[in-house]
Amino acid sequence: xxxxxxKVLVWDPFVRMFHWSLVLAYLVVWLSAEEWDWLHEQAxxxxxxxxxxxxxxxxxxxxxxxxxxxxxSPGRTLAYLKQLRSRRPQHYLGHNPAGGWMVVxxxxxxxxxxxxxxxxxxxxxxxxxxxxxxxANVTLLLVFVHVAGVLFSSLMHxxxxxxxxxxxxxxxxxxxx
Amino acid sequence: xxxxRASSLSWLFVALALGSAVVLFxxxxxxxxxxxxxxxxxxxxxxxxxxxxxLMGRPELAGQRVLEAELEREDARLIYELELLDDAGRxxxxxxxxxxxxxxxxxxED
Numbered sequence: 001x002x003x004x005x006x007k008v009l010v011w012d013p014f015v016r017m018f019h020w021s022l023v024l025a026y027l028v029v030w031l032s033a034e035e036w037d038w039l040h041e042q043a044x045x046x047x048x049x050x051x052x053x054x055x056x057x058x059x060x061x062x063x064x065x066x067x068x069x070x071x072x073s074p075g076r077t078l079a080y081l082k083q084l085r086s087r088r089p090q091h092y093l094g095h096n097p098a099g100g101w102m103v104v105x106x107x108x109x110x111x112x113x114x115x116x117x118x119x120x121x122x123x124x125x126x127x128x129x130x131x132x133x134x135x136a137n138v139t140l141l142l143v144f145v146h147v148a149g150v151l152f153s154s155l156m157h158x159x160x161x162x163x164x165x166x167x168x169x170x171x172x173x174x175x176x177x
Numbered sequence: 178x179x180x181x182r183a184s185s186l187s188w189l190f191v192a193l194a195l196g197s198a199v200v201l202f203x204x205x206x207x208x209x210x211x212x213x214x215x216x217x218x219x220x221x222x223x224x225x226x227x228x229x230x231x232l233m234g235r236p237e238l239a240g241q242r243v244l245e246a247e248l249e250r251e252d253a254r255l256i257y258e259l260e261l262l263d264d265a266g267r268x269x270x271x272x273x274x275x276x277x278x279x280x281x282x283x284x285x286e287d
Contacts, residue, residue: 014190042201049197053190062183
């Protein structure tokens with residue numbers, strides 16, 4: 001079987017810009033927390049704006065940016081995780097099923113963290129502050145899972161997913177979904 | 178949606194995100210909260226805010242241990258945020274208007 005490995009644009013400019021801006025803003029909110037309030041709050045609002053745009057783009061955006069492209073049923077997702085164990089997973093041009101769910105979970109976690117942060121200024125200060133800190137820690141944990149998943153998937157499929165998120169292109173394979 | 182249309186829309190979204198960043202981060206330094214010790218010191222010496230020591234002399238604060246004292250800016254207002262440990266070992270937070278010394282229920286509300 002001849003492998004056809006043509007380069008295709010998978011991640012459009014906004015998806016990439018969103019991803020790396022989010023990484024940067026995320027670093028800023030962590031480093032500025034309890035140190036530089038103004039910076040922390042503005043970067044937090046920026047993250048919320050990014051998430052709002054990403055959700056909208058997930059509905060109307062380019063093919064692989066849409067939720068419909070990468071949200072698979074729980075059965076399909078479990079099947080993919082099993083394939084990972086057998087070390088012969090199906091290659092997806094866009095997000096694989098596990099990665100797709102990771103996107104949604106990260107977006108929700110960031111939204112909840114940001115939302116609870118906004119509410120700190122609206123009264124019941126202590127309650128929202130505790131919740132905000134708790135959610136921030138949950139989000140950090142998810143970021144580690146995300147990075148681990150990307151590294152693992154890159155090794156499994158022998159492709160550099162970090163570079164793909166930067167350049168936007170991937171090599172198409174014969175049996176791609 | 179056609180490829181070219183998706184592509185220009187994608188750039189539109191990039192522009193929207195960048196625009197929001199400009200709006201949010203414009204005028205950074207000037208509006209920064211008085212996070213650093215020096216600025217708190219200056220405000221205090223200029224007589225803009227009451228000293229923390231004066232606040233701590235209040236009867237309702239007597240005998241409480243200060244775990245953390247912060248000077249925060251909420252909107253245009255300067256607020257002392259005190260984290261206190263009372264005799265019963267409970268931790269609670271109190272807020273005061275740093276200019277008038279008025280006790281506040283929470284940041285930004287009276």
